[in-house]
Amino acid sequence: MKNKIFVIIGFTLFIFCFIIFYKGLQKPNIYEPLLEGEINLPNFTSYDFFSNEKIFSDELIKEGSYYIINVWASWCAPCRSEHNFLMSLKSKNFQLIGVNYKDNKNNAQVFLQELGNPYSKILSDKNGTLSIELGAYGVPETLIINKNKKIIKKIIGPINDQNFSELLKIIK
Amino acid sequence: MKKLSIFLMLIICLNNTYSFAVDKPTELENKIFKNLRCLICQGQSVYDSQSDFAESMKIVVRKNLKSGMSEKDIYQFMRNNYGEWVLYDPEINKGTYLLWGLPFLFFLIGGAIILRKLGVLKR
Amino acid sequence: MIFNYIGNYSTIISLFLSLAIFLRSFLKLKNFDQLIKIDLKKLIFFQFFFIFVSFISLLILFLNSEFGNITVYNNSHTTKPLFYKVSGLWGNHEGSLLLWLLILTLTNFLYFSLSLSRTTKERLFTVIFQQIIIFGFIVFLIFTSNPFNEIFPIPKEGLGLNPILQDPILAIHPPILYLGYVSTSIIFSSSLSSLILGNVNSDWASHIKNWILCSWIFLTGGILLGSIWAYYELGWGGFWFWDPVENISLMPWISLTALLHCILVLEKRSSLASWSIILCISTFTLSVCGTFLVRSGILNSVHTFANDPERGLYILFFLFFIIFLSLVIYFFYEEKLSISNKSFGLITKESHILINNWFLMYFLSVILIGTIYPIFLEVISNQRISVGPPFFNKLIIPFLIPFLIFMSLGPNLGWIKSKKIEKKLTLIVFFIVNLFLSFFILKSIGDVKLFTLLLLTANLYLFFITIKDFLKKGYKNYSQIISHFGFSLLILSIILNAIFSKEIIANLKVGEELGFENNKITFQRIETSTGPNFEKIVGVFIIHDQKGESNKFMPEIRIYNKPEVITSEAFIKTSIFKDRFLVINPIKDKTYFNVRYQEKPLMIWIWISTLLIMLGGCIKFLKNEK
Structure with a gap:
């Protein structure tokens, strides 16, 4: 009797482990920091890309309006293709803020002249710290901030048709 | 000298970015670096990693320490931004009770079996 | 390219041999011996032999840098030194699996030849289970990770082996x-x-x-x-x-x-x-x-x-x-x-x-x-x-x-x-002596924590007891004493290493100096030179220690050609008491290097003690003492 219980427990465990490993194989082993729920926008200070003026997050981002923060750099190829989407985003019920990530200022300016400047404000992030404070981990990455100053969505990688329409839904 | 310039060009070509390595970290800083996992070279800690991202992370840690955050605050901050995954030392919560508890459970069960075998515990 | 076929077919042959051995053993177990009259030992030998042949074929493909083979193409390069062409064979998934199979069939053969003292039935059952395993791995090799896949058109150059594996x-x-x-x-x-x-x-x-x-x-x-x-x-x-x-x-x-x-x-x-x-x-x-x-x-x-x-x-x-x-x-x-x-x-x-x-x-x-x-x-x-x-x-x-x-x-x-x-008292007294000893050791660094104290005591206890056993007269179980002594030495080195390790990390440029404890680290110059398949930058550092001795440290940064990867080679000065470890990394603002200098006490003892642990095992194996 006791032996039988052991056998049953053993085989249940066996099948359980198999299922877990089987499912585990289907999951990607690279970690992407996905957003769960919403988090408060942290306070930060940064510098304006053009004028180099100091900017405080409280002054830049205020309650009652949607913001989209887009991390980009001139050396990042996917950012180029993404730029078209950003250009078509120009609208009134939100503000698009760019974060220029570890970039050379001249190259970045050329990039903007070539493809246009969709941003209402660009912050410069020379050493990558601002992106970390915002919880981004590479370029391109896009954060959406709602009217209560909470980050509600992160898009890692370039914006494509699918997440573009999602994005439009959120901020419409 | 020519070779050197080739080398430097190569480095710049390979990594399009500019890195700023943290100068002379303190013991506390190193301890924190060792406990943070790098998101770019995902098998390594920020302390071991050479990636640009890890260097930026180090700068942020140093900046936060200066602004008066404690070690715990920094972990909380990183967890908020990147999820629990960035910490090598998982904290005890609903998801990790078993992680911390199971080894002890095994230890106790093993102990009980051995005590019985040794005749200390009688049936 | 002929070796591609040889290799491929000999793995397939050994797959069938695996079935044959399985059947043969099974029939013998059931006493249908007269049906097939093939010597089992020969079958087992040939299975090993054919895997060996396919291993050698892959080796030849690697040595000749025949990039028509996809494994060679992915992991080799003509400029790679010969030694790494060979090791490139098992520096990848497919090749290492073939090596795994080679060893698996070899041990199977060795087992069958060396287990004559056991009953036939036991040997046959063992061979059957072995064949299940071997069969599984050969199938795995052939169907999911065949090292003999071809690529066409044949590339002129391979992709090279990851430098950190070289x-x-x-x-x-x-x-x-x-x-x-x-x-x-x-x-x-x-x-x-x-x-x-x-x-x-x-x-x-x-x-x-x-x-x-x-x-x-x-x-x-x-x-x-x-x-x-x-x-x-x-x-x-x-x-x-x-x-x-x-x-x-x-x-x-x-x-x-x-x-x-x-x-x-x-x-x-x-x-x-x-x-x-x-x-x-x-x-x-x-x-x-x-x-x-x-x-x-x-x-x-x-x-x-x-x-x-x-x-x-x-x-x-x-x-x-x-x-x-x-x-x-x-x-x-x-x-x-x-x-x-x-x-x-x-x-x-x-x-x-x-x-x-x-x-x-x-x-x-x-x-x-x-x-x-x-x-x-x-x-x-x-x-x-x-x-x-x-x-x-x-x-x-x-x-x-x-x-x-x-x-x-x-x-x-x-x-x-x-x-x-009867020796109870001596053992307790001995323990207390060790407690004091570790207390004084820790006191000398000025950091006595109860936990480290206990750990060090327990370890020193084992350390001295094994030494005592080694020196005592009469019968001795050398293998056990040496292995246990090795283990205590290992833990001791790890503890002391963890406690006494020191490091400094700083950004330096040529000509700058860095003070560390009583040492002075001077970054003298950089030199460049060329290796077989890489170029290297050597940083020349002079470290003056408190005794006035100065040592030259030459850590390297290597830029491998294929694949283009930059690696840092640490410069390590090993001595009985400590390792001194210096490594540099380029920082991308051109003139500065990120320099890490570490003093790691007793590093070499970590390796030696592990060797001692192994030595104990070897003695046991050779003497087979009771």
Whole structure:
């Protein structure tokens, strides 16, 4: 009797482990920091890309309006293709803020002249710290901030048709 | 000298970015670096990693320490931004009770079996 | 290209040979001997031979840099030194699997030739189980990771081997490690066959002991090599990172160590039979489990192979088939085990071996759970966590204290019943002496923590007791004393290394100086030169220490041509007391270098002590002392 219980427990465990490993194989082993729920926008200070003026997050981002923060750099190829989407985003019920990530200022300016400047404000992030404070981990990455100053969505990688329409839904 | 310039060009070509390595970290800083996992070279800690991202992370840690955050605050901050995954030392919560508890459970069960075998515990 | 075909076909031939051997053994077991009259030994030899042929073919392809072969194309390059062309063979998934098979068939052949003292039935059953394993791996090789795939049009140049694998130690690390892993398969098969035949007794124990020892020695050696490599190539002076792949190699080792002790009880007292069988099974299962975890890419590690989910799926099925098979056999034949209900005396050798197994199993469970828990959590709740060094240190180190104390006491006890412990007082006094000794050692650094104090005491206790045993007159069990002494030395070096390690990290440019304790580090100049397949930048540093001596340190930065990778080569000055470790990294604002200087006390003793542990095993293996 006791032996039988052991056998049953053993085989249940066996099948359980198999299922877990089987499912585990289907999951990607690279970690992407996905957003769960919403988090408060942290306070930060940064510098304006053009004028180099100091900017405080409280002054830049205020309650009652949607913001989209887009991390980009001139050396990042996917950012180029993404730029078209950003250009078509120009609208009134939100503000698009760019974060220029570890970039050379001249190259970045050329990039903007070539493809246009969709941003209402660009912050410069020379050493990558601002992106970390915002919880981004590479370029391109896009954060959406709602009217209560909470980050509600992160898009890692370039914006494509699918997440573009999602994005439009959120901020419409 | 020519070779050197080739080398430097190569480095710049390979990594399009500019890195700023943290100068002379303190013991506390190193301890924190060792406990943070790098998101770019995902098998390594920020302390071991050479990636640009890890260097930026180090700068942020140093900046936060200066602004008066404690070690715990920094972990909380990183967890908020990147999820629990960035910490090598998982904290005890609903998801990790078993992680911390199971080894002890095994230890106790093993102990009980051995005590019985040794005749200390009688049936 | 001819070798591509030779290699390909000989693996297929050995696959069929595997079936033939299986059938032949099966018929012989059923006494249908007259049906086929082929010598089993020849079949087994030819299986090994054909795998050997295909291994040699791949080797020739690598030596000739024939890039028509996809494995060669992916992992070799014409400018690579000859030595690394050879080691490039097993520096990748397909080739290493072929090496694995080579060793597997070799051990199978060796087993069959060396086990003449055993009954025919037992040998046949063992061969059958071995063939199941071999068959599984050959199928895996042929269908998911064939090293002889062709590529057309034939490329002119290969992609090259990852530079961090171009290293003499890492070149011999896989063969040694595989010898260890693979010989556990013999232990597995033999234990299952003697379980079926119901002869798990002391006779079998002394037979299988040699295989256990052999596999244990190689596994220890393999782990040691990997660790040395990580020390000077990967890490910044670290030698163990609790990385999943390292954990995976440690798990079978722990299980094997437990088995090594437990088998003694089976040999001397015909007890613990079922526990020994469980350990035999779990050791091999853990080895295959390691293969699964590393090669499927389910885990995230520094040392990953190229991942392919299909492979992962195959090994997963294979792994669970083996576990299932052994579970079924175990439950069916469990009654045949002679279960002795003798309870052990409290103060006997066997009870201490049990305690040793208890702790080892605890360590094993910590590592196992720490390594696979993230997978379980992710699948069940989609939560992703990392389990790193702090977790393992917190759960393992405190338990080392009682472990070390039992380890010092156990070997001096007798079997069955010890003479009344007349030496009890001496042992206690000895312990207190060590307590004071460690107190003073820690006091001299000015940092006495109760925990470190106890750990150091327990360790010194083992250290001195093994020395005392070594010096005492009369009969001595050298192998045990040397291995245990090696272990205490290992832990001692690790503790002191952790306490006394110092480091400084700074950004320097040529001409700058850096003060560190009483040392002065001067960055003199940089030189450039060319190696066989890389260019290098050598930073020349002079370090003046407090005694006024100055030493030249020349860490390198290498830029490999194929693939284009930059690596840092540390410069290490090793002495008996400490290693001095200097490594530089380029910072991309052109003039500065990130310099890390470390003083790591007793590093060399960590390696030496592991060698001592192995030496103990070798002595046991050679002398086969009772």
